Amino acid sequence: MKSKTVKRRVTMVVVYAMLLGFGFVFALPFVWLVSTSLKADDAVFEFPPYWIPSRKERIKVDGKPRGLFTFRQQGETVKVVRLAESPQGARVRVLEPQTRAGEEMTVAPELLEPVRYIFFRWENYPRALKTFPFLLYARNTLYIAVLCVLGTLLSASIVAYGFSRVRWPGRDIMFILVLATMMLPDQALVLPRFIMFRHMGWIGSFKPLVVPAFFGTAFDIFLLRQFFLTLPGELSDAARIDGCSELGILWRIIIPLSKPALATVALLTFIWAWLDFMGPLVYLNDESMYTLALGLAAFLGRHGADWSGLMAAGTVVIAPIIIIFFFAQRTFIRGIALTGMKG
Amino acid sequence: MSPGDKKHLAVGLLFISPWIVGFFLFLLYPMVSSLYYSLCRYPVLKPPEFIGLGNYARIIHDEYFWKALANTAFMFIELPLMVVLGLALALLLNQGVRGMAFFRTVFYLPAIVPVVASAMLWLWIYNPEYGLANVMLAKLHLPGLRWLVDPRTSKPSFILMDLWGIGGGMIIYLAALQGVPEHLFEAAELDGAGAWQKLIHVILPSISPVMLFMIIMGTIGLFQYFTQAWIMTTPRGGPEYSTLFYALYLFQNGFEYFRMGYACAMAWILFVVILGATVVILKTSQRWVYYEESR
Numbered sequence: 001m002k003s004k005t006v007k008r009r010v011t012m013v014v015v016y017a018m019l020l021g022f023g024f025v026f027a028l029p030f031v032w033l034v035s036t037s038l039k040a041d042d043a044v045f046e047f048p049p050y051w052i053p054s055r056k057e058r059i060k061v062d063g064k065p066r067g068l069f070t071f072r073q074q075g076e077t078v079k080v081v082r083l084a085e086s087p088q089g090a091r092v093r094v095l096e097p098q099t100r101a102g103e104e105m106t107v108a109p110e111l112l113e114p115v116r117y118i119f120f121r122w123e124n125y126p127r128a129l130k131t132f133p134f135l136l137y138a139r140n141t142l143y144i145a146v147l148c149v150l151g152t153l154l155s156a157s158i159v160a161y162g163f164s165r166v167r168w169p170g171r172d173i174m175f176i177l178v179l180a181t182m183m184l185p186d187q188a189l190v191l192p193r194f195i196m197f198r199h200m201g202w203i204g205s206f207k208p209l210v211v212p213a214f215f216g217t218a219f220d221i222f223l224l225r226q227f228f229l230t231l232p233g234e235l236s237d238a239a240r241i242d243g244c245s246e247l248g249i250l251w252r253i254i255i256p257l258s259k260p261a262l263a264t265v266a267l268l269t270f271i272w273a274w275l276d277f278m279g280p281l282v283y284l285n286d287e288s289m290y291t292l293a294l295g296l297a298a299f300l301g302r303h304g305a306d307w308s309g310l311m312a313a314g315t316v317v318i319a320p321i322i323i324i325f326f327f328a329q330r331t332f333i334r335g336i337a338l339t340g341m342k343g
Numbered sequence: 344m345s346p347g348d349k350k351h352l353a354v355g356l357l358f359i360s361p362w363i364v365g366f367f368l369f370l371l372y373p374m375v376s377s378l379y380y381s382l383c384r385y386p387v388l389k390p391p392e393f394i395g396l397g398n399y400a401r402i403i404h405d406e407y408f409w410k411a412l413a414n415t416a417f418m419f420i421e422l423p424l425m426v427v428l429g430l431a432l433a434l435l436l437n438q439g440v441r442g443m444a445f446f447r448t449v450f451y452l453p454a455i456v457p458v459v460a461s462a463m464l465w466l467w468i469y470n471p472e473y474g475l476a477n478v479m480l481a482k483l484h485l486p487g488l489r490w491l492v493d494p495r496t497s498k499p500s501f502i503l504m505d506l507w508g509i510g511g512g513m514i515i516y517l518a519a520l521q522g523v524p525e526h527l528f529e530a531a532e533l534d535g536a537g538a539w540q541k542l543i544h545v546i547l548p549s550i551s552p553v554m555l556f557m558i559i560m561g562t563i564g565l566f567q568y569f570t571q572a573w574i575m576t577t578p579r580g581g582p583e584y585s586t587l588f589y590a591l592y593l594f595q596n597g598f599e600y601f602r603m604g605y606a607c608a609m610a611w612i613l614f615v616v617i618l619g620a621t622v623v624i625l626k627t628s629q630r631w632v633y634y635e636e637s638r
Contacts, residue, residue, distance in 0.1 A: 011456070011538075015438045022432065029507065030452070032475045033464050048481060075350040115532045157359045162358025168351040178362065181370060183559075185617055187567040188610035191597045192373035192380065215365025224468050246354055275457045277570045293459040297574055300463050307467050314460045321455050329444070333514055 033318075037311035045102045050116065057115040061093075069112040084111065121308065128312040131303060136288065137295040144209050144291065145273035151213035152220050152269045153262060159216040160224035160342050161250045165236055175225070182218045186278065194282050208283040213269070220265045227261035228254060263331050274321065292317050381608035387601045398608035408609070411585050411592040414498065416567045418568055418588070421502045422561050426554060436513070448513070454511035462574040465504045466491070477567045494585035499558030501571055509572065512557055517533060519553040520546065548633040559621055566617050569594065589613060
C-alpha cells in the first residue's frame with residue numbers, strides 16, 4: 001500500500017513538471033506579443049532580445065549622446081561612458097566609482113555591458129490604433145456578430161424544435177442530411193456563393209455574412225436539438241391539452257428551459273463571427289466596412305515591418321476574446337465539449 | 344398516412360422550413376451551379392461559356408495543381424500529432440491536478456485567438472533575424488533557421504504553429520475522458536491492470552468515437568488550409584511554391600486569375616477527395632471505434 005502512494009506521488013510530480021513545461025511553452029508567444037507591443041524600435045530589433053521592454057541608457061557628453069556601459073575590473077564594477085572607437089578598443093571615461101571619476105582608458109569592446117533602463121513605449125498603442133481604425137472595425141464586427149447571433153438563435157431554435165419535439169415521418173432521415181452538410185468544405189462553396197451573391201448585388205454589403213444565419217446552421221441546430229431532446233415530453237403534452245400552439249410551446253416552455261444551451265449557441269456564434277476571415281475577405285471590398293480580422297490583415301500588408309505597432313494592434317484584437325473567455329468559461333467549455341459528442 | 348401523420352408532417356416541415364430554404368439557397372444551388380460552372384470557361388466579367396470537361400483536362404496537366412495537392416498532403420503529418428498531443432494534454436489534466444482551470448485556460452487560449460492575429464504573431468516569431476523561434480534555438484546552442492523563408496522549413500513551420508492551437512482538441516478529449524464510466528476502471532483494477540493497460544484497454548476504446556470525430560474534422564480542416572498561408576507568405580504560396588496549398592491555389596484561381604470555371608472544377612475535385620477520404624476513414628473506423636452496446 002505504501003509503495004502505491006509513493007508511486008502516485010512520483011507520478012504527480014512528473015505530471016506537474018510536464019504541465020508546467022507545456023504551459024510555459026504555450027504562454028511564451030503571448031508574453032512575446034505583449035512584450036514586443038511595448039518596445040521602442042531599437043529594442044524590437046535586438047538579438048538576443050530583452051523580455052522586459054528596455055532601452056540602452058545614453059547621456060550627453062559635450063552635446064552628443066553617448067552610451068553608458070559597465071564592465072568588471074579587478075573585482076569591482078566600473079561604470080563608464082563610451083566616447084569613441086579606436087583600433088585598440090573602445091575609448092571610455094569612468095563615471096563610477098566616484099574615486100576614479102573622469103579617468104579615461106581603452107577597453108576591449110566585448111567586455112562592455114550596456115546600461116539599460118525599463119521603458120514601456122505605451123505610445124505604440126495609440127499609434128497603431130490610428131493607422132488601424134480599431135473602433136470602426138470593432139463596430140462593424142460587432143454589428144455582424146450580433147445579427148448573426150440573433151439570426152442563429154431564432155432560426156436554429158425553431159428548426160431544432162421541428163427536429164426534436166414534433167414527431168413526423170422522415171424526420172430522422174432529414175436530420176442525417178443536416179448533419180451531412182456539416183462535412184461540406186466551406187472553401188469549395190465560397191466561389192459559387194460569391195457568384196450567386198454577385199448576381200444578387202450583395203457583394204460589398206454585410207448581407208452575405210449575416211443573412212445565411214437566419215436560415216439555421218447545421219451545428220447550432222444539432223446542438224439545440226440534443227438539448228431539446230433531454231426536456232421531458234410531458235411538458236409539451238400538458239400544454240397541448242391546454243390548447244397551446246406548437247410555436248407557443250416553443251416560446252413559453254422550451255426556450256425558457258433552454259437558456260444554458262442558447263447561451264452556448266450565442267457565444268460560439270459570436271466568437272465565430274469575430275474570428276471569421278475568409279467570409280469578409282471575399283464579400284467585403286470597401287475598407288470602411290472591414291472587420292477586425294480583415295483590418296488587421298490589411299494593416300500587416302501595409303506596415304509589415306512595424307512590429308511593435310502590429311503587436312499592439314494584435315493585442316487589442318485578441319484581448320476582447322480573452323476577456324469574454326474569462327467571463328463565460330463554463331458556457332464556452334460546455335459548447336466546445338459538445339462538438340465532440342455526436343449522437 | 345393517417346390524417347394525424349399528415350398534420351404532424353405539415354407541422355414538422357413548417358418548423359424546419361427555414362433550414363430547407365437555406366439548404367436550397369446557400370448549399371444546393373451554389374453546389375449545382377458550381378458543377379455547371381466547372382464545365383465552363385468563366386472569366387467572371389464575361390458570362391460562362393460551356394466547354395465540357397476542358398477545365399478538368401487542364402487541371403490534370405497543371406503542375407501547380409499537383410504541387411498544391413502534394414503540399415496539402417504533406418500537412419497531414421500534422422493530423423496524428425494533433426490527435427496524440429491533444430489527447431496527451433487532456434490525459435495530463437485529467438490526473439486530478441490542482442489548478443486545473445488555470446492550466447486549461449493556458450492551453451486553450453491559443454485556440455481562440457483569431458487566426459489573423461496568431462498568423463501575425465507567428466510571422467514575428469519566425470522572423471529570421473529577431474524572432475522568438477531563433478532566440479529559443481540560440482538558447483539551446485542551435486543555429487537559427489530561416490523558417491517560412493526557406494522552402495525546406497516553411498511547411499514544418501506551419502505545422503509547429505498549428506500545434507500551438509491543440510487546446511481546442513484537448514477540451515473535447517477532456518470532456519470525453521470525464522465521461523468514461525467509472526465501473527470500467529474498477530473492473531480493470533480488479534484484474535490488476537496498470538496505468539498503461541488501463542489506457543489501452545479502457546480509455547482509448549471508450550473515447551474512440553471522439554477520436555474518430557477529431558480525425559474527420561482534422562482531415563476536412565487540413566484540406567481547407569488557407570488563412571495562415573494567405574497571410575504569412577510573400578509571395579503567396581512561396582517560397583518556391585512550397586506553401587501553395589490546395590485551397591490557396593483554388594482561391595487564387597477564382598479571385599486573382601479570374602478563372603472561375605477552373606476554380607469551380609478544383610472545388611468539385613476537393614469535394615470528391617474529402618468525401619472519399621471521409622468514407623475511407625469511416626470504413627476503417629469500424630475496426631477500431633467502439634460504441635457502447637447499450638445505445
